[in-house]
Amino acid sequence: MSPTTLRVTGGRVYDPANGVDGAVRDIAIRDGKIVDSVDGGRTIDASGMVIFPGGVDVHSHVAGAALNFARGLTPENYRAARRFLHAPGRRQGLGGITPTTFATGYLYAGMGWTTVNEAAMPVLTARHTHEELHEVPIIDKSTLVLMANNEFVLDLLEAGETERARHVVAWLIWAAKAYGVKAVNPGGVNAWKWGRNARVLHEPVYGYETLTPATIIEGLAAIVDDLGLPHPVHLHCNNLGIPGNVETTIETMKILEGRRAHLAHLQFHAYGGDDWGTMRSAAVEVAEAFNANPNLTTDAGAVLFGDSVTLTADGPWQHLLYQLTGRKWANLDVENETGCGIVPYVYKDRSLVNAVQWATGLELMLLIDDPWRVHLTTDHPNGGCFWRYPEIIRLLMDAEFRKEQLRQIAPKARERIVLGDLDREYTLSDIAVVTAAGPARALGLTEKGHLGVGADADVTIYPGTPDGDGILFSYPRYVLKGGEVVVEEGDVRAVTEGKEFIVHPPSDEGTAEYLRPLFEKAYTMSFANYPVEIERVKGADVRPLH
Amino acid sequence: MGGKVSCTLGEVTNRADFIIFWGGNPAECHPRHFTKYSLTPKGRFVPDGRKGRTAVLVDIRETPSAKAADIFLQLRPSKDFEVLTTLRALIKDQRVDPAAVAETGLTLEQLQDLVDRMKKARFGAMFFGMGLSMTRGKHMNSGALLNLAAEMNAFTKFVCMPMRGHGNVTGADVVLRYTTGYPFGVNLSRGYPRYNPGEFSTVDLLVRGDNDAAFILGADPGATMPQPAIEHLASIPTIVLDPKVTHTSRLSRVHITTAVTGVSAPGTAYRMDEIPLPLAPALRSPYPTDEEVVRRIRRAVARRPAWQPVDENVRSAIA
């Protein structure tokens, strides 16, 4: 069994939430929590090593029907993937671009990340998402439920029934056993069900009289605030990936003034130009607008060169990408709620568009002043796999290295970006902010992302010097999750079960009865079977509201 | 290169105004499909129900489902691939050879008419059955229809999905995908998942006699598989878990009677559109559930010394 007490001594601690910046401190752990001091138990001598709070991924796609669809679509990726052989206490699996469930847990923990937010879950298949998450070991998880194309919600917003809409959203969150609300291409996914998109924020969504993407964004942001959810509305803006979308993104920020919101994978929304030939980075404009809006948080959605699978609820974008690449395409529309598209993709450094994307993600992280408001992500697996985060960390910390990399990219792209002019280098403390403290704060997970007394004992201990590739963060020496040593010397040593964070916002008692007839008209299953039973969410941890 | 463009069945109910059934006989094999999902129900954007939809049936014989269709296209056996490939060309305004088309049993005019109607549809849905996926061409026939549906999205909205067979086939497919990465035909004998349909799929393993034991759950290969496969099953230790005695039980060493899933055993079943449905048992059964039996076998096996896979990339001393 796990030791109930543990001490980590002699390491340099980076705990920005508590103002600790590289001081040598001892960390004491009892019953999975960080405490002042302990007597006895195991001691890990971390002299010469650096200590971080366990990483927190604010936006990743690790489970659910869409990801599972992608798995089936790309067997060729698995043949080249890292293999996990089964062993006593450890299950088989495959890594790669869309790792299998067990492998996902081992890979995140092996990298030092201990909390992951699955960013897109329909209510209708939430039961399945939770089944998968249950099979993702070690790490703690949370989910966001897709809401910006749910026809019940859209109809109410169109009718101006915001009060009722709030109750419906609350009811749906609990039905899905979700932690927060995700809005993907508001109105656009719904329009895609007729093969259309929502390109203009202030024009009615196809099929509606007055409802615009702007009203959906405003409405959902208000509802999430009113419900007091720990995490604000998590928004995937309209026009993802399209040259010139900078205008949409900045306009979205205006719509959100005075509201909390998290803008997902900002890189994909920060392009200038008119078409693929003239596309350029608009990171400067976007970062400037973002810096002026302290109500917002965001994550990078950085791109790394190499294979990926793009996977998003943004169905129309995926159809466009399919037509551009001429490769495989999968699409799965979910009745009444959302859709999803999947297209395998290769980011090439010699491609103008891809090189601009690569630079834009880094530029945003370097141009946004406050590291607390921008988090490290690749929108896994869209921009690159989560297990490649250490590569981004190196790029952020080393301006010289960035300049070297710039020489490899399509020469034309160098005129479309500003990365070469940016000398900022992240400090270790900044890295602790963008990988753990910041995202934990944005998610409202008060026991995560720091090492103060009372925090969950999720601790990652890295060697004090970089490895041969100049990457400091690829292999932690130790990873503690809930006070247990789960990774030691690059090997998964103990496989624990993680928690699942959910919320239970209040909804009017009549909400179910209001929804039932609508549901029976729109859906093809029984209403009683719609909500996920709480018993099906293993390790559920219902979090308080504001 | 192809794609899989699908949706949940409610999307079809609410939106589809043009529906093609290919190589299937839902009227007899999926009796509630027409009435519950695809044809007769009124949908949000198809308020007239059946009147608001055009149904096409493509098959090699006039099954009872033909009566439910507005258009019945009868093609000659094993010509599905030829017809679908022709349709893929026609939607792109490419020329085809009328004489070769005629050999399928359908005329070029019939197919052009079908294409014109498909393009005029607001939301098209295609369903296919074993008449397509299990006849000459097999997975390539299904692939042809899936590709046609994907490519139709350049003109209008189209989706496509298989009418899956009995049992929780879709569920097995879903769970295998998230645990191993692959949907079927998975081999774990090296300690990690390997996949190769034709090599590791059950029928191929059995026909070649590659496996030395069989554990069969929720299937009756003894009724459907080719004779060499059946003979091999009979020659090795075969264990069957099933609520009733099946063809496979008769040739197995052990048959364990289990509770009927959904009737007296709980769980999750996946509908053909991959929606998970909770199963609430209505009755009690004197028999254990499949899950219980598997857990008990697993516990018993765990008492034996464990087999440890060796990483084949590590060139050990044995080599």
Next chain:
Amino acid sequence: MDTKEQASPLIEHKGVRIEDTFAEAFGMRGARVVITARSPEWARTAAQSLTGFATSVIGCKLEAGIEADWPARETPDGRPGVSVLVFAFDADGLAKRLIERIGQTVLTCPTTACFDGLPDAEDRVNVGGMLRHFGDRFQSSKFLDGKRYWRIPVMEGEFLIEESFGVRKAIGGGNMLILARDADAALEAAEAAVRAMRGVRGIVLPFPGGVVRSGSKVGARHYKKMIASTNDAYCPTLKGRLGPESALSEEVNSVLEIVVDGLDRAAIEAALRAGVDAACRAGVVAISAGNYGGKLGKHHFHLRELVPAKPEA
């Protein structure tokens, strides 16, 4: 040209004086084009057309000639063929000329196909890969054993051409002069020499019928703009006017030159050796060679090395 007759020990071959001088030749870049066709005649027709108007780089930017007939079993596509050697100052020029000439003379010629004859050469120029544009995107390619071939649809059927052609260092301007008593003797000797030299692989004789009657000198005495002008020292009709400046002795009344371009020194030597031997016959006074004092071209072929050493008499 250095026109002085050398007063050195007398060399003789078959009774003909071999002047102790040398041919001065230049470094060039060469390629070999193998043309096949349905019949040997069509292959030769294309080859003749390809090598037409390619006597001297000075006036034609290219020197070319037919090297050999190839039996069907030796060609890449198993049809009868002809190989052609082409020479230019550099690889770029060679590529340009090949594209122009193959495009106009082989692509257009019925039943032909066109292959690289220097597969081992490391330097390569893109020829088929440019000519493919004639196909207006209807062309297609085949990749076999590391080589790409282009298939260009034409009215007759298809024209097949290899994408890249090997280029190697080569030598141009090897030569010999036949100094004869009269015009008949000069021509007969030249014809005999050409017949003998054409049996050697790796060389071509770029002038008409292999023979040039109008040897030239660098520049001109009177016209400043002329790059080359008549080789007055070897013109028999000018002996009277030039006096001692003429290179010709009393009995010489006609001179013909044979110019050899080859892929390497050994091939040119073999050709000259055969040529000198064949040209030494009745009516021929002497065999000489053209040079520029040895300062312009780095390849020198000394005639005395090309005739069998005479046993000491």
Next chain:
Amino acid sequence: MWLGKNRRRLDEFFDVEGEKSEELRIVGDAGRVKWIGRDMTRGRIAVEGHAGMHLGSRMAGGAIEVSGDVSDWLGAEMSGGAIHVRGNAGGQVGAAYRGSLAGMRDGTIVIDGRAGLEVGQRMKRGTIVVSGGVRDFAGLEMRGGTIVLGAAELRTGAWMLRGTIVVLQSIPILPTFAYASTYSPTFLGLYAQRLKRLGVEIPVDEHAGAYRRYTGDAAIPGKGELLVWEPRG
């Protein structure tokens, strides 16, 4: 080597003789031995008997000869080298493994006997010859390269984008292939010359016949070609 899930020594199954060498001779029935010559880059393997699945899979160089039959996935995704099978082969010769975008990338496969389904599926380059004929879907989704077939069943060249399939007798043609002309393609001479050295004859004599050229597959739309030999008279 592996027996099922267990790792065993080679000499439990074979009598092993000789020194380390670039040449390997396997004598006896290896019909159930998979992955012979997988990933090989040079040298020579001679199998005197049958060989199992995935023979020469992903090989990049060298040569393999089999005197008997081989199973499926012969030379799958190979990128160079040569394989010669005297007997018959299974399906997916030179094909792409499931999901891969490209099958055979270069090299040569010669089968004196017959082969199964999906020969040369998604191949990009290289040459496959099956003298005895194949089953359905030869050259499926082919993207380049050349396949020469003694005979073929249905759907030859289905969904091909580019590449050449030569068939030495009349076959059923998909409606999405358009007949173009009857001629003697010059480039076939190149292949004929090369394959003659491997003991394979392709007819190129204009007096003996000509090839009917079909282009397709219009479903893609592709610009591949089927060349079907038609003897004169």
